Amino acid sequence: MVFLAITRSGYEDFARIDASGVSLWVGAGVLSAEELSSLRADGLDVSDFNFEIRREDSVAIEGAVATIQEHHPGEVVWVQA
Numbered sequence: 354m355v356f357l358a359i360t361r362s363g364y365e366d367f368a369r370i371d372a373s374g375v376s377l378w379v380g381a382g383v384l385s386a387e388e389l390s391s392l393r394a395d396g397l398d399v400s401d402f403n404f405e406i407r408r409e410d411s412v413a414i415e416g417a418v419a420t421i422q423e424h425h426p427g428e429v430v431w432v433q434a
Contacts, residue, residue, distance in 0.1 A: 363433035380406035408434035
C-alpha cells in the first residue's frame, strides 16, 4: 500500500497507523525538510513531490496518483486530504 498525504492533517492520520511496509508520498509543504530527513533516517520509504497538491485540484491528485503508480505498480494508493 502507498499513502499519499496532501495535507498536514492527512499526514497526521498516516502517523497514527501502523505504517510498517507502507510507502508515504507527500505534497510539497506538508512536511519540513527536517521531518522528511528524520522519517528517512528511521527507515520509512518516503517521497515528496516538488509541488503543492490541493484537495480541490482533482487533476493534480490524479497526476500524483499516476506518478505513484509508475513507481509502485500494482499497489493500492490511499489518498488522505
